[in-house]
Amino acid sequence: MGIVKLIDKQGTQHELQALEGWRVMEILRDWGMFVPPRCGGSGQCGMCHVKVAEDWTGKVLPPEELEAKVIPLLPERGATSRLSCQILWTEALDGLTVSLP
Numbered sequence: 001m002g003i004v005k006l007i008d009k010q011g012t013q014h015e016l017q018a019l020e021g022w023r024v025m026e027i028l029r030d031w032g033m034f035v036p037p038r039c040g041g042s043g044q045c046g047m048c049h050v051k052v053a054e055d056w057t058g059k060v061l062p063p064e065e066l067e068a069k070v071i072p073l074l075p076e077r078g079a080t081s082r083l084s085c086q087i088l089w090t091e092a093l094d095g096l097t098v099s100l101p
Contacts, residue, residue: 006033025037
């Protein structure tokens, strides 16, 4: 197990236990941090949008084609925007920090 750090919309940081092989979206959902996405995690709706902390952007794999098409459509997108359903948590991401837009 490890930790995902989530900064919520109010600026409060939460440390959430994470399991290897789970998507960041599943971790956030299971800790009650947001409503599950409509697409079920297939990367099509953008409801699981998070911003990855800048110091973590090089450690997270880049978006694949579908995610890269969805991100520009997000109203609060930024340079580090990602769909949390497309980030697979591994031990290398222990301490990953994301924030809700």
